[in-house]
Amino acid sequence: MRHFSVALWLVAGLFGVACTRGTLPPSQQASEVRVNVVSTSSIIGDWARQVGGDGVGVVDLIPPGVDPHSFQPGARDIVSVADADLVLFVGLNLEGQWLRETITNVEAKGASHLAVGPLVEPMLASSEEERAPRAEAVLDPHFWMDPVRAKLAVLAIAEELAKVDPGHGDEYRDNAVAYSKKLDDLHQWINAELQDVPLSDRILVTSHDSLGYFSERYGFRVVGAIIPGISTERDPSASEMADLVDAIRLNDAKAIFVEAAVDDRMARRISEETGVPVVDGLRVGTLGPVDSDIGTYDGMMRRNVEIIVKALR
Ligand SMILES: [Zn+2]
Known part of the structure; x- marks a missing residue:
């Protein structure tokens, strides 16, 4: 009987790890975790795990391969947020309207929350400016595609964890410094x-305007x-499609990069019309499955760069 229940527990544990990123075995949940973090984005969740170490449990809300712009939380997500000591999110309007209500609830119960995007020198979204110039500037939320900005985010997460759990503040700061060195390696x-x-071939056509930060850092033109x-919350108009075909021809683009979580049917039509191939597999919105090569920020960025270099060199 005892063996049976241990086996069952192990299976349940494995199942939990396979299905929910960041779920910890029950023993660890009860005794060792000091801070429960919920992150909307798995990318920020990865940074929180790197900085937090074993004492910080992290649950990501947006699953692998789900478009963060259209994600809606389910009942289980609401429970996770209710149990959180700290909620991390991108901000800059990446998450939908649901986040506002979530944050109100988090504040009401006295837990902490941190919008990381506004802290990392966000850029204006050039595509939004061209489309509808307006008094209020629209900022681009996809800052994580720049590893140099990622360092600012990681340091901010460490400081926030230190506020929530001051007894381990130095540990979080040390972890952040160590991980920042890894981000330097990635950038190099x-x-x-x-x-x-x-440089003349560093031209990008993408599913949506998600590589502004990457392009600015590495000398690309979108x-x-x-x-x-x-x-990604709207469909392109016929005139926008025609403009894109013109832009692809005029700039002699070599590839149309399609993101994993975004519908590729329009991209394939443009590809047929222009003769420029579709290149699959870029990941921007979420990490891959937790145990895959692209289950960490570092792994995801390296895979993206490999895909881009292979298509453009
Ligand atoms: Zn996006």
């Missing part, structure tokens, strides 16, 4: 890989996007 590795792509905006 990306620069080295990109040496195979001449000449168009299938959905010409920083969200």
